[in-house]
Amino acid sequence: MSYALSVEPANWWVGMKKNTITLMLHEQNIANTQFKLLPYQGVELTNATRTENPNYVFLHVTISDTAQAGTLKFNSSDNNNFSFSLLERTKNSAEREGFSSKDTVYLINPDRFVNGDKQNDTVSGMLEKVNPTFKGGRHGGDIQGVINALPYLKDLGITQLWLTPVLENNMPDYSYHGYAITDFYNVDPRMGSNSLYKSLSIKAKDQGIGLVMDMVLNHFGAEHKWMKDKPSKDWINFNGEFKNGKNATSHARQTIQDPHASEYDKRQFNDGWFVASMPDLNQRQPLLSEYLIQNALWWIEYADLSGIRVDTYSYSDKAFLTAWTKAIMDEYPHFNIVGEEWTSNPAIASYWQRKKVNQDGYTSSLPSIMDFSLQEALIQALNEEESWSTGWVKVYQSLANDFLYPDTDNIMVFADNHDMSRVYTELKQDLAKTKMAMTMLLTTRGIPQIYYGTEVLLDNTPSKDHGDIRIDFPGGFEHQQANAFTGEDLTADQHSMHTMMSALLHFRKTSPALTNGKLTHFSPKNGVYSYARLSDEQTVLVFLNKNAQTINQELDYMKEVLPHNTKAKDILSNETHMLKSKLTLKPMSATVLVINK
Known part of the structure; x- marks a missing residue:
């Protein structure tokens, strides 16, 4: 197989604290090619790294404080020359404010929210076509749909958007969820484009809404070019083989903190694959670590992000996680990053939050963590009969464990999300209980996150299939009669829920006590x-x-x-x-x- 020259990242910026970057070049038999940077004031090609794969070269470039925006020109010994842009940063980019307890985050599965551009439902060259009648298929929602919904979200009282991944997922099936990325630098064409994603960020900011990007550091999609042509032999854990599940992750996240854990169990958790379609990345590989750090900084700068949510946070190498988060927070001191650590044990979750003093000496740079303990306790509290050990006491006990966290204001609280049954479903379609649950989340400590459609009581009863949990938002697709945007054909309970949540959300925005x-x-x-x-x-x-x-x-x-x-x-x-x-x-x-x- 032959490859055309690709360069990642496609550009960088002057004035970045991260002023030494690594360009990944990929082309057939490029390893024997010698590269030279034509003279450019303040910029130097310091050296190049080659691996055992002849199809990759990594160029290390230093950009000094004196460098100006412009175009770098690289000449090669085989005359396959290329240019690289250095751009001006947006004014005060480094001082951007990340999401905080002043915000409410609205979580959207874009494929299931609004179909704003029918022309991109099926795209030539993409393996999976649109299939709106299949719960696990692509339904056609996209970035343009989110842009169209911005006035609704502003009226509701939302101040931050978290979209599940919109990057290319060119997988043969179940690609709608976005977590099997096949290109870390490009938006999936069925979702839109990089420029449209940037436009979403700009237009959302005009409505007083920030944009949080969902990033995946632990794994990627099996259709990524890296599976066919690994940049290095150690780029993917377990030699790039799933072995019929023998190399699957144990999901035993407690091994990271367990002082008695074996090295075997630690490796099985960190290096194991989720499934065969999601190979596990080896972040101990220095070139891969650098690639992932640069990728995050590139998207923050390019799309003017206000935050990052990290999928399956603890599954990545923990030394890398410190380096990754520290690089971002050094570049953007007021930014925010929330990590997913799916555990109801706050002793495990709090291990990852910045400034936590851990027994093993591990130092984290992660500002925020997700509160699965409170989520579980809230559902139990509302479904259980009251007693000394059941009911509301579960919530009380969960919050009493806040002594474990170094920063309780910077914890993300939620009643449900894209990986679990909806709160209305879990509370057995009880409107009063659902109102209590959402009232608590919008008034307790931390940063509340709402799953799209909670305000109109979206429900996955009786199924727990992810395709039903991630159901189409009413009014986002042509086949629907009910429309949450206009209120048409909503039930009285849906109207009541929407009114209550909007009132709370708008009050929260201006309440110093709640924020x-x-x-x-x-x-x-x-x-x-x-x-x-x-x-x-x-x-x-x-x-x-x-x-x-x-x-x-x-x-x-x-x-x-x-x-x-x-x-x-x-x-x-x-x-x-x-x-x-x-x-x-x-x-x-x-x-x-x-x-x-």
Whole structure:
């Protein structure tokens, strides 16, 4: 097989802290080619690295502070010359603000959200065609659809978008989810293009919405050119072989922290493949490590990102993870990165957060982590009968474990996501419970993440198939009657849920107590969980009543956060209450009271 010359990355920027970059060149028998950089002030080709594969050369280029934007010209001994662009950075790029507890993140599976461009549903050269009637197939949603939905998302009160991966996934089937990437530098043409993705970022920012990119460091798609032509023999773990599952990951994430774990078990977790279609990358390979670091910095700068979500975070080599996150945070000190560590054990999850002092001496640079403990506890709390060990106490205990985290404000909280049944489904299609769940997530500590369609009660009952969990958003596709964008043909419950969530989201955007206030919670009593968010300017009180009857809640226990005879407004009902000795709580309800000082 012959290969045309490819150069990755396609460009870089002047004024970056990361001023030594590595260009990956791929072409048939390129290893014997010698390269020379024509004179360019402030830029030097320092050396080249070659591996045992004759089809790759890695050029190491240093860009000094004196370099200006322009075009680098590389001449080669076989006259296959190429140019490389150095660009100006966007003003104040390094000082960009990442997503934070001031935000609410809206998670979208783009293929299932809105079909904004029917012309790209099926694209020549892509292995999988559109198949909207198959739950595991491509349904046609795309980046243009997300752009079209921006006014709706702004009206809802969203401030950040997290899209599951939109990069090329040229796989023969189940490519819609995006996690088997076959090109780390190009958007899948069925989703749009790099320029359209950049346009989404610009147009979202115009609506006050940031863009969070979903990145995959642990694995890639088996149709990537690296499987046919590995850059080096150690580029892929277990010699690039799945061996009928013998080299599959154990998913035993506790081996990373376990002081008694064997090296065999550690390797089986870190180096093992998810499935045959997702080969596992060896981040201990220095050239691959550099490639992944540069790729992340390139997308942040190119698309003006406000954050990154890292898939299967702990499955990658942990020394590499520190280097990767540190490189990003050094370049963008106010940026944010959240890692997926799917465990309900906060002792394991907290290990990865920046500034955690770990027993084994491991130092992480990851700012944020996902709170699977609270997600699990919340579902259990709302489905269980109340007792000393069940019900709301599960949530209370989960949050009580916050002493394990160095930064509890920078934890991402959620009721569901693209890999689990929807919250409305898990709560047995109970509107009142779903409202309580979302009220809690939007008022507790941390950064709330909402899965698309929660605001209109999307449901995957009775199936747990991922294709049903990632169902089409109502109004995003021609065949649907219900339309969440216009409200047409939505049920009364869907309208009620949407109204409540929008009210909370808009209040949250302007509430100092919810965005950066201290959390003080009280041990659940008689089916009621209550807590306060406290800032200098404002107090927010939250009461979650799981009882099927009205409760006259005694307030004496809240004296430390609630002055006597205080007037408060219920932001969900707009009622005003004089808080004396008792507060009436409606059956199966969430009450959110605000006291402005």
